[in-house]
Amino acid sequence: MTKIALTIAGSDSGGGAGIQADLRTFAFHCVHGTSALTCVTAQNTVGVDRVDALPPEAVTAQIGAVLGDIAVQGVKTGMLLNAEIIEAVAEAVEKWKLTPLVVDPVMVSRTGVQLIDDRAIAQLKQKLIPKATLITPNRYEAQILSGLAVNTIEEMKAAAKKIYQLGTSGVLVKGGAMQGALRGTDVWFDGQTLEILTSEIVDTPHTHGTGCTLSAAIAANLALGKSPLPAIQQAKKYVTTALNYALAIGRGTGPVGHFFPLVQRSMVE
Ligand SMILES: Nc1ncnc2c1ncn2[C@@H]1O[C@H](COP(=O)(O)OP(=O)(O)O)[C@@H](O)[C@H]1O
Numbered sequence: 001m002t003k004i005a006l007t008i009a010g011s012d013s014g015g016g017a018g019i020q021a022d023l024r025t026f027a028f029h030c031v032h033g034t035s036a037l038t039c040v041t042a043q044n045t046v047g048v049d050r051v052d053a054l055p056p057e058a059v060t061a062q063i064g065a066v067l068g069d070i071a072v073q074g075v076k077t078g079m080l081l082n083a084e085i086i087e088a089v090a091e092a093v094e095k096w097k098l099t100p101l102v103v104d105p106v107m108v109s110r111t112g113v114q115l116i117d118d119r120a121i122a123q124l125k126q127k128l129i130p131k132a133t134l135i136t137p138n139r140y141e142a143q144i145l146s147g148l149a150v151n152t153i154e155e156m157k158a159a160a161k162k163i164y165q166l167g168t169s170g171v172l173v174k175g176g177a178m179q180g181a182l183r184g185t186d187v188w189f190d191g192q193t194l195e196i197l198t199s200e201i202v203d204t205p206h207t208h209g210t211g212c213t214l215s216a217a218i219a220a221n222l223a224l225g226k227s228p229l230p231a232i233q234q235a236k237k238y239v240t241t242a243l244n245y246a247l248a249i250g251r252g253t254g255p256v257g258h259f260f261p262l263v264q265r266s267m268v269e
Pocket residue numbers: 109110137138139174175176177183184185186199200201202203204207209210211212214236239240243
């Protein structure tokens with residue numbers, strides 16, 4: 001039977017992150033991708049020039065159109081932008097019993113720039129995170145959600161435990177923005193098991209879309225029937241490969257390569 005996933009996220013015109021990364025990731029996993037757009041960013045490898053939010057009702061309608069007709073086995077949320085959209089998504093999660101639910105709490109870019117306002121952060125904590133199967137904060141998001149500094153592995157563990165108390169069933173603190181040997185080390189906590197996930201460090205400046213790709217791959221693996229920890233381990237391997245085949249396009253931070261190791265040039269030329 002065809003497995004189906006839903007992404008609720010923003011568009012990245014440069015094609016590296018957001019909905020574009022999510023749908024490619026679902027397709028790589030042979031999972032049919034459905035989507036609900038929250039906002040449209042004018043974005044490239046250098047930066048974000050403009051963000052246009054969709055009305056919350058438009059987000060609700062997209063989710064309703066999908067779920068009213070198509071059963072989905074895995075859901076992820078990405079850039080939700082503002083408190084009203086977060087509220088609409090939380091209501092839809094309740095109404096349609098959207099599970100398993102991966103919440104990528106997109107708040108701060110890899111470069112440390114805050115992407116959503118303080119009211120939206122409060123809504124995320126109160127309304128959406130308690131409904132999540134797992135959430136995937138990066139280093140800076142983990143700092144905001146836990147109120148703790150995150151500079152060492154012990155601090156990553158402490159932050160994961162603190163964030164777990166927000167009511168999510170699992171937390172993956174991602175280490176892409178950690179320094180030195182910790183770069184690429186993630187920490188998983190589900191209330192019982194604390195697991196440190198490591199991979200090779202890929203020495204590339206082209207890391208745009210790593211977080212989106214990881215959470216989409218986890219949602220795809222959950223849709224395929226895996227339980228959370230194996231779903232995360234498999235997803236991490238996928239991201240490491242995608243980083244190894246990252247695309248040096250544009251003048252800035254290029255995107256990870258979702259399909260490139262697999263597509264034979266002869267198939268497309
Ligand atoms: N240079 C790297 N080498 C290996 N893994 C990396 C690297 N950068 C990021 N990752 C991994 O990519 C995933 C996404 O993490 P991160 O980049 O921190 O998220 P975000 O894009 O949300 O800031 C994590 O599993 C992280 O460990």
